[in-house]
Amino acid sequence: MPRVLISDKLSPRAADIFRDRGIEVDVLVGMSPEELTAKIGDYDGLAIRSATKVVADVIAAADNLKVVGRAGIGVDNVDIAAATQRGIVVMNTPHGNSITTAEHAIAMMFALARQIPEADRSTQSGKWEKSRFMGVELTAKTLGVIGCGNIGAIVANRGQGLRMKVVAYDPFLSPERAEDLGVEKLELDELLARSDFVTLHVPMTEQTKGIIDAAAMAKMKPGARIINCARGGLVVEEDLKAALESGHVAGAALDVFAEEPARENALFGMDNVVATPHLGAATVEAQEKVALQVADQMSDYLLTGAVTNALNMPSLTAEEASRLRPYMLLSDGLGSFAGQLTRTGLKAVTIEYEGQVAGLNCRPLTQAILTGLLRPMLESVNMVNAPVVARERNIDVSEVKHERDCDFQTLIRVTVTTERGDRAVAGTLFGGHRPRLVEIKGIEIEAELAPHMLYISNEDKPGFIGALGMALGSAGVNIATFHLGRAERGGAAIALLELDAALDAAVIETLKALPGIRQVQQLSF
Numbered sequence: 001m002p003r004v005l006i007s008d009k010l011s012p013r014a015a016d017i018f019r020d021r022g023i024e025v026d027v028l029v030g031m032s033p034e035e036l037t038a039k040i041g042d043y044d045g046l047a048i049r050s051a052t053k054v055v056a057d058v059i060a061a062a063d064n065l066k067v068v069g070r071a072g073i074g075v076d077n078v079d080i081a082a083a084t085q086r087g088i089v090v091m092n093t094p095h096g097n098s099i100t101t102a103e104h105a106i107a108m109m110f111a112l113a114r115q116i117p118e119a120d121r122s123t124q125s126g127k128w129e130k131s132r133f134m135g136v137e138l139t140a141k142t143l144g145v146i147g148c149g150n151i152g153a154i155v156a157n158r159g160q161g162l163r164m165k166v167v168a169y170d171p172f173l174s175p176e177r178a179e180d181l182g183v184e185k186l187e188l189d190e191l192l193a194r195s196d197f198v199t200l201h202v203p204m205t206e207q208t209k210g211i212i213d214a215a216a217m218a219k220m221k222p223g224a225r226i227i228n229c230a231r232g233g234l235v236v237e238e239d240l241k242a243a244l245e246s247g248h249v250a251g252a253a254l255d256v257f258a259e260e261p262a263r264e265n266a267l268f269g270m271d272n273v274v275a276t277p278h279l280g281a282a283t284v285e286a287q288e289k290v291a292l293q294v295a296d297q298m299s300d301y302l303l304t305g306a307v308t309n310a311l312n313m314p315s316l317t318a319e320e321a322s323r324l325r326p327y328m329l330l331s332d333g334l335g336s337f338a339g340q341l342t343r344t345g346l347k348a349v350t351i352e353y354e355g356q357v358a359g360l361n362c363r364p365l366t367q368a369i370l371t372g373l374l375r376p377m378l379e380s381v382n383m384v385n386a387p388v389v390a391r392e393r394n395i396d397v398s399e400v401k402h403e404r405d406c407d408f409q410t411l412i413r414v415t416v417t418t419e420r421g422d423r424a425v426a427g428t429l430f431g432g433h434r435p436r437l438v439e440i441k442g443i444e445i446e447a448e449l450a451p452h453m454l455y456i457s458n459e460d461k462p463g464f465i466g467a468l469g470m471a472l473g474s475a476g477v478n479i480a481t482f483h484l485g486r487a488e489r490g491g492a493a494i495a496l497l498e499l500d501a502a503l504d505a506a507v508i509e510t511l512k513a514l515p516g517i518r519q520v521q522q523l524s525f
Helices: 010-021 034-043 055-061 078-086 100-113 114-123 152-161 175-180 188-195 213-220 235-247 284-304 318-341 361-376 386-392 466-472 505-512
Strands: 003-006 024-027 045-048 067-070 089-093 142-146 165-169 198-201 222-226 249-252 271-275 344-353 395-401 410-418 421-430 434-440 442-446 452-459 477-488 492-499 517-523
Touching: 003 010, 003 034, 003 198, 003 344, 010 024, 010 284, 034 055, 045 284, 055 078, 067 284, 078 089, 089 284, 100 114, 100 152, 100 198, 100 222, 100 249, 100 271, 100 284, 100 421, 142 152, 152 165, 152 175, 165 175, 188 213, 235 249, 284 318, 318 361, 318 410, 318 421, 318 434, 318 517, 344 361, 361 386, 361 395, 361 410, 434 492, 442 492, 452 466, 466 477, 466 492, 466 505, 505 517
Parallel strands: 003 024, 003 045, 045 067, 067 089, 142 165, 142 198, 198 222, 222 249, 249 271, 344 395
Antiparallel strands: 344 410, 410 421, 421 434, 434 442, 442 477, 452 492, 452 517, 477 492
């Protein structure tokens, strides 16, 4: 039974979902980093919000951990690179709080435009400063949306409902998507120059860190206002303070800060700043939604292999996982076969998909092939970290899909390039679910993959099969199946044998000494 640890405050229904699906769950909220590090090795899954810091030390101690689930969108508190290296899936729930966060951004824009927090404090203190709080209308103003993903698109839609002119900057926003959203796509400098309100909805990356700095604010029209409900650090706070003091920026509404919890901040106490304590996702509906989503996603992965909203692995629905399972077995087997035969530096891998398999989600199959290929050379490689390991070792990976017809309904061919040249292995599914080898080094052969196998490359000469059988029989080795293939008469030939048990080193040396032998390799699957 898989075990999951919930280390942050989630809806109690999340734990119920785990239990209802047959997963053991412990709820231990408020642990210190040392306590988490001491306990994490006992769990297959870790469900968190923003409080738990899944740093490298925690991941290094997570001997059994398979998945980290973040109830929410931000994963700044997870070392994704370290998790990927360890083969741990990191997933979030990017859509669960999209509406809530977008609504908070709109609420902050209203509060900023009409100075509502300051007016509230003034009125409740017994003053009646009606002339002091002169606001601005939102109607007909230009709203600049930086980042037009899930949340940004909702903000754009709400802005249009307020009869605002909406412009957007997003390098990944296609013209067709911009047209569907009804926004005008601009470059960042033009957006800053034209916008009356600028709202940020991008993740924190090296490219977006400090995207609104002194230089960016200088390009904004005088009197513009900034809303940030995305990530602290997108706005350079000292630069914003200077722009607010000069009056070039009329106001700012901030839900996030560079350092959180923000007990102190250079912007606190300014009349033209509205601040909230990271409330973007803080509604009853959103918290319930993301908690249930992360519990379902983690359960699906631990029980069925389905991958949803993962940040370091391609998504795979439960239906796809079931349908791809025989293809995954075939892919892993082909990769393992090629990897066990590779004895020199691996430079490149080319994976070809033909027939029915070409129309499927092939990314998980490619990762399964890489996993099988690298497993004989490396420890702790799996589908999550295999692509990263390949990149780190400068192994070029190519994926090709062929529309052409082939001899089989489906065919996967793996070609590895080493210092000595190329070699390929191909396989198919018999009956739609039974993996079969059908080609090795261009030689046609048909064989199942078995726990104990013997691969032999030899010269095609009379008497070889008899000599091989005699050598194995003399050593007391029983042959379960025997498959033969050759390129041409008298040329290169291949023998692939299924054995009842693994051979000892002495038998391998005896076989290597047989006339006509080119290669002897024991294989296991």
